[in-house]
Amino acid sequence: MSYKNFPMVSNVMFGRGSFNQLEDILAPKRINTKAPFIFLVDDVFRSNVWITSRIPLAYDDRIIFVSAKEEPKTEQVDALVEEIILMTKERPSGIIGIGGGTIMDIAKAISIMLTNKGDAKDYQGWDLVKNEAVFHVGIPTISGTGAEVSRTAVLTGPDKKLGINSDFTPFDQVILDSELTKDVPKDQWFYTGMDCYIHCIESLKGTYINTFSETFGEMALKLCKEVFLEGELSSEEAQEKLMMASWHGGMSIVYSQVGVAHALSYGLSYLLGTKHGIGNCIVFDQLEEFYPEGVRMFKAMKEKHNIKLPQGICADLSDRDFDIMIKISLSLDPLWENALGPDWKKIMTPEKIKSLYQKM
Ligand code: NAD
Ligand code: ZN
Incomplete structure (x- = not known):
């Protein structure tokens, strides 16, 4: 019998209002002032100042609003990776996903595709990812999928719906602030x-x-x-x-x-x-x-x-x-x-x- 050796989320913060500590978590992870943090935020929060005003932006950091109307696609991940490469001077210090399973899976996949060649579809499957991902943080705003803790980023590609399952997929940091889920329909x-x-x-x-x-x-x-x-x-x-x-x-x-x-x-x-x-x-x-x-x-x-x-x-x-x-x-x-x-x-x-x- 050969047992599997799974990685886990390495750091987790839990508590109502813990989202306020995001800045403290990110500061030591900034590589330099040209390597920004990219916040992928569910566009349901576009005009939600209660959330957006607490996102700690500095230097070249950016918020990208992403729709969760459809399930994440491999091409969507490729397009976002392209956009991030074009908008940044250096490889980002980190990718932070703020949203439900859709946004968390997109954040995981982007952090992998920033350090691995080719298209997201090439990595749908088990253990195909070669290089360590960019530092990535998951902040769920709706509960249930377990995407915040899992070893997969589920994507729909040209010929299959299948996750990028790899040791590099799990988040490096998760913030569990249940207050963020209070307005879910x-x-x-x-x-x-x-x-x-x-x-x-x-x-x-x-x-x-x-x-x-x-x-x-x-x-x-x-x-x-x-x-x-x-x-x-x-x-x-x-x-x-x-x-x-x-x-x-x-x-x-x-x-x-x-x-x-x-x-x-x-x-x-x-x-x-x-x-x-x-x-x-x-x-x-x-x-x-x-x-x-x-x-x-x-x-x-x-x-x-x-x-x-x-x-x-x-x-x-x-x-x-x-x-x-x-x-x-x-x-x-x-x-x-x-x-x-x-x-x-x-x-x-x-x-x-x-x-x-x-x-x-
Ligand atoms: P979702 O992320 O698609 O969000 C559902 C809806 O709720 C969206 O309209 C979103 O805008 C809205 N929403 C989210 N947070 C909100 C808030 N705080 N207030 C108001 N509206 C809010 O839904 P989901 O069910 O979390 O995720 C589904 C996705 O997760 C699927 O793509 C599925 O494949 C994936 N998934 C992944 C894993 C994994 O292990 N990686 C496991 C299960 C499911
Ligand atoms: Zn499920």
Whole structure:
């Protein structure tokens, strides 16, 4: 048996208002006055002075507002890298992502592409990155994906949706300030929060489960239940607990894998552009056969928060469309193997996948 040796986020700061200490964190990391910090900020905060006025700009530092309307693309990363190279005199001292999973993955990918030749698409896969990334910081403003702690930067490329999984991907620094999540719209709070819940179920019910993943997964699941089912928390407590659930849920999949919901949701995202959180919810709602207890609890949470998921998103698709989604989904071998074991191909045939998509 050869065990994997995973890197982790090396520094983390936690606490409401900790965002105010960003300047102290960055100052010692400035290489020189010509090597700026680049802040990639979700453009939902463009006119949010409460956030932007606290971004500590000095010398040639820049804010680039990035839209999170669509999931991150490899070409988008390449274009941003080009823009940063053109606007800076020297390689940046650091890249700081302020936003949800979308912005955090873009920040991770850019920090890698600033020190590695070629296009972002060349690095989609496992351990293809050769050079250490630029110093990069993740500051989540919505909780659930675990992107703040994971070893991947998920991107949609010309022919696949797949992460840049590497030892250089994890953030060097994360700031967990739950106050930044206070204005997340309710539906989005639910969808991204359920991404965390689904990570837990897929990890805990998977065949790759081990004590490392189980302990993180159980903690995250307990926190999700407190936040989404039990409902006796103040909003501050709920924001803090969901932020830590996201962290633990992310840690749980470091040493295991996600499963059926993610494998099917990647197909929806690739063909229809369905975003990760809502896509996972639409899929998970139909997976009682694979995760009976998990889906029952999910339905109870949905009911409690009065969430109405879109119906019939696959109703008008052609056979060719289904084939594209099936191909994307079936290419995710580790997810299927984790979910269904080594003989997964006998269970998850193209016909079976199609019948699941047809319910959505
Ligand atoms: P997101 O980053 O796309 O954000 C969702 C929406 O919430 C956006 O409209 C955004 O503008 C808005 N938003 C974010 N913070 C807000 C705030 N504080 N107030 C108001 N609005 C706010 O959503 P997400 O669910 O966090 O991330 C999804 C992405 O994460 C997908 O691209 C997915 O592939 C990726 N992902 C990555 C990992 C990983 O390990 N790297 C894991 C899971 C998902
Ligand atoms: Zn996910």
